[in-house]
Amino acid sequence: MFWVLLLLPAWAVADTACTRLCLAAVRAAAVDPGPAATAGDGGRGPAPVPLTLYETAFLSGGPRRVADVTLVSMARQRRLLLARTGWATVVDPHGRDDMERSVIGAIGPRGQSRIAPVRAAAATADPVRGLADRLVRAGLAVPDGHAGTTIADAVRQVRFAAAAVAGLGAAALLLPVPPDVPRHLIALWFALPLVLALGCLAMARFEVHPYARWASPAGQRLLEALSRGTDGAGDDRAYLTSVAVRGIRAVGEPDLRAAFAHREHGHRAGGEREY
Numbered sequence: 001m002f003w004v005l006l007l008l009p010a011w012a013v014a015d016t017a018c019t020r021l022c023l024a025a026v027r028a029a030a031v032d033p034g035p036a037a038t039a040g041d042g043g044r045g046p047a048p049v050p051l052t053l054y055e056t057a058f059l060s061g062g063p064r065r066v067a068d069v070t071l072v073s074m075a076r077q078r079r080l081l082l083a084r085t086g087w088a089t090v091v092d093p094h095g096r097d098d099m100e101r102s103v104i105g106a107i108g109p110r111g112q113s114r115i116a117p118v119r120a121a122a123a124t125a126d127p128v129r130g131l132a133d134r135l136v137r138a139g140l141a142v143p144d145g146h147a148g149t150t151i152a153d154a155v156r157q158v159r160f161a162a163a164a165v166a167g168l169g170a171a172a173l174l175l176p177v178p179p180d181v182p183r184h185l186i187a188l189w190f191a192l193p194l195v196l197a198l199g200c201l202a203m204a205r206f207e208v209h210p211y212a213r214w215a216s217p218a219g220q221r222l223l224e225a226l227s228r229g230t231d232g233a234g235d236d237r238a239y240l241t242s243v244a245v246r247g248i249r250a251v252g253e254p255d256l257r258a259a260f261a262h263r264e265h266g267h268r269a270g271g272e273r274e275y
Helices: 002-031 035-039 053-061 063-076 098-107 115-123 126-137 151-174 183-208 217-229 236-246 254-261 263-269
Strands: 080-082 087-090 112-114
Touching: 002 151, 002 183, 053 063, 053 126, 053 217, 053 236, 063 080, 063 098, 063 115, 063 126, 063 236, 063 254, 080 254, 087 098, 087 115, 098 112, 098 115, 098 126, 112 115, 151 183, 217 236
Parallel strands: none
Antiparallel strands: 080 087, 087 112
16 A cells, blocks of 8 residues: 555645644744734833834845845935946945945945845845844844744745645555555545645634744734835835835836846856845
8 A cells, every 4th residue: 555655744744844833823922022012002001112214124024125225225315326237336435324334345445346245245244133133132023043933934834745745645546556445535535634734824824924034923013004104105214114115126216126136146146145
């Protein structure tokens, strides 16, 4: 009965992935201060601390998003020139905060560099690491360096498990089986771990969606409140906040978008590692 040899790994992969998802949800709930801490406890608790632009960028897209927002902000203030060819040129060498100074330092003493390595270097600089540490201590960001422990990672594993179970089930149905074993019974045995995986995905989508890579549940609530608060606003702060939340696709200037379109090609060509 070769199909049993396929059923065992199907159950193992589904059970392992679903267990990891449950543990990730429990850990997220353990560090979550709850809606009261981020929404003012119905008017009885302290008001939530507003997110800065860099904090918003990190919680929405991680270290690379912080670098992107810094570059866009400096370019809009004409203190940094981002050419359509994918090069960054320093116009004002005096950064106004640590993030800007890290970008200028990444460009180098010549004052000109390709955007891709600048973005990569700025994303791994000390100011971004310090920002990440502060957000983690505040319970707004997910600690990094724990592969497979975040809800987003666990959901991806459950999706993979569901696909694996379906594939193993299809392979089992193609194998020769004894005459006294009906194929619909084999399909039923494989349907059980598949239902387990799909059920976990359904509950995760209902309970903890969206699955953020960087923000904790408390951080996600602040991001949602920020998005509602900036709807319809048209000033420069709202523009940069939109870039922080949505990324480079929120940039409206064609020349600026063209400059960032070269970043991934240049990054791969240089052989640098993604942060």
